[in-house]
Amino acid sequence: MLTLYHMQESGNCYKLRLAMNQLGEPFDLVDIDIMKGESRTPDFLARINANGRVPVLRLADGRLLPESNAALCYLADGTPLLPDDRFERADTLRWMFFEQYSHEPYIAVARFWRVFAPCGGASKADRFPEWMERGRDALSVMERHLAERPWLAAGRYTVADIALYAYTHVADEGGFDLAPYPAVRAWLARVAAQPGHVPMSWRPS
Amino acid sequence: MLTLYHMQESGNCYKLRLAMNQLGEPFDLVDIDIMKGESRTPDFLARINANGRVPVLRLADGRLLPESNAALCYLADGTPLLPDDRFERADTLRWMFFEQYSHEPYIAVARFWRVFAPCGGASKADRFPEWMERGRDALSVMERHLAERPWLAAGRYTVADIALYAYTHVADEGGFDLAPYPAVRAWLARVAAQPGHVPMSWRPS
CATH class of the missing domain: 3.40.30.10 (Glutaredoxin)
Known part of the structure; x- marks a missing residue:
C-alpha cells in the first residue's frame, strides 16, 4: 500500500x-x-x-x-495520465516544470501567506506586488494556450492538468481574479468534470 | 536537425x-x-x-x-541518461524538480544579479540574504545525499546530474563558497570527467 x-x-x-x-x-x-x-x-x-x-x-x-x-x-507511469509518446511525455513535463517554476512560487505562495500565515502575510507585504504580477503572467500563458486547445498537453487530460489545477482552482484565495481568463475557467470546469475527480478537502474513507 | x-x-x-x-x-x-x-x-x-x-x-x-x-x-528518452525503470525515472525527475524549485531560484538567480545585472544587482540587495540562505539549504540537501552515493539517482550519471551540475559548478559566481560541501565538489569532478563533457563556453563547431 x-x-x-x-x-x-x-x-x-x-x-x-x-x-x-x-x-x-x-x-x-x-x-x-x-x-x-x-x-x-x-x-x-x-x-x-x-x-x-x-x-x-x-x-x-x-x-x-x-x-x-x-x-x-x-x-x-503506464496509464493514460502520462503519455508514452516521446514528445507528448516531454510536453507534459514542460507544463509541470512551468507549474513549479513560473506558477506555484507566485500563485501558491500568495495563497499561503494570505490564508495560512499570521495577519494575512503582513510580514511579506513588500513581496505581494511581484507575486501578483508574476502570477498573472503565468495565468496569461495558460490562457493563451488553453484558448486554442482543451488540455495542456497531448490532446487529453494528463498529469499536467492535475499539476496546474491544484493551485489554479484556488487562485482566488491568493487574491487572483480569474475573470480575465475565460479559457482557464472553462478548463478548470473540464478538469473538475473528469471521472473520479475529488475536491481538495477529500480524504479516502 | x-x-x-x-x-x-x-x-x-x-x-x-x-x-x-x-x-x-x-x-x-x-x-x-x-x-x-x-x-x-x-x-x-x-x-x-x-x-x-x-x-x-x-x-x-x-x-x-x-x-x-x-x-x-x-x-x-531511450538512452542511459534517463532510466527506464519506473521508480528510477521518477527519482531522476525528483532531483530535476528539486533543481527548478529549491536550487535554481536562489543559486542561479544570485549569479544572474551579481554577474549580469547592472551594479552587481544592487537593486536586489534586499533579496540576497534569502537567496544565500536558501541556496545553502539546497547545497546541504545535495551534500547529504551525495555523501552516501556517487550520483543523484539510479546509481549512475543521468539527466538529474546534468540539471544540477549546470548552476552548481558556477555557484561561486553567485557568491556561494563550496568549501563546506566536499561531497558536492567530488560529484562535480565526477560529472566533469564524464565522456563528452564540455564546458559552458563550448559551442558546436
Whole structure:
C-alpha cells in the first residue's frame, strides 16, 4: 500500500490524492502540519525528506519520492495520465516544470501567506506586488494556450492538468481574479468534470 | 536537425548543449540575448515561447519544447541518461524538480544579479540574504545525499546530474563558497570527467 505524507490544505499534496483516487490506487495518509514545523523535525529530515517538504510518497517497499510532480509521474507511469509518446511525455513535463517554476512560487505562495500565515502575510507585504504580477503572467500563458486547445498537453487530460489545477482552482484565495481568463475557467470546469475527480478537502474513507 | 534557442551564459541552456554533445545529437544554435529583451519580443512570445524564456528546443518538424528539464528528458528518452525503470525515472525527475524549485531560484538567480545585472544587482540587495540562505539549504540537501552515493539517482550519471551540475559548478559566481560541501565538489569532478563533457563556453563547431 502507498502512504502519502501530506498536509490537507496543500495544493501540491492534493495533486497526489486526486491522482491516486482517479487511478484507483488505495493509500494511507500521514498528516504533517507544516505550520507546526512537522516537516522540519530532525526525524522527518533524517527519515522522510532532507528538503523538509511535503508531499512525500512512500512506496510499499519503503522507498520514498519527494516532489509532487515527480510522484505524479511515478503514479501515472503506464496509464493514460502520462503519455508514452516521446514528445507528448516531454510536453507534459514542460507544463509541470512551468507549474513549479513560473506558477506555484507566485500563485501558491500568495495563497499561503494570505490564508495560512499570521495577519494575512503582513510580514511579506513588500513581496505581494511581484507575486501578483508574476502570477498573472503565468495565468496569461495558460490562457493563451488553453484558448486554442482543451488540455495542456497531448490532446487529453494528463498529469499536467492535475499539476496546474491544484493551485489554479484556488487562485482566488491568493487574491487572483480569474475573470480575465475565460479559457482557464472553462478548463478548470473540464478538469473538475473528469471521472473520479475529488475536491481538495477529500480524504479516502 | 535540432535547433536550440539559447543564451551561452545561461546554465539552463548549457544543460541542453552538454546533453546533446554527450548523446551525439547534432544541433544548430540561435542566440537569444535576454539582457536585450530578445526572449520577450512580440515575435518570440508568439512563435517560440509565450513564457518569454530560453532555452527552447525546436525539433526538426518544428515542434517546440520550452523548459530546460523537459527538453533534457526528451533528448535522453531511450538512452542511459534517463532510466527506464519506473521508480528510477521518477527519482531522476525528483532531483530535476528539486533543481527548478529549491536550487535554481536562489543559486542561479544570485549569479544572474551579481554577474549580469547592472551594479552587481544592487537593486536586489534586499533579496540576497534569502537567496544565500536558501541556496545553502539546497547545497546541504545535495551534500547529504551525495555523501552516501556517487550520483543523484539510479546509481549512475543521468539527466538529474546534468540539471544540477549546470548552476552548481558556477555557484561561486553567485557568491556561494563550496568549501563546506566536499561531497558536492567530488560529484562535480565526477560529472566533469564524464565522456563528452564540455564546458559552458563550448559551442558546436
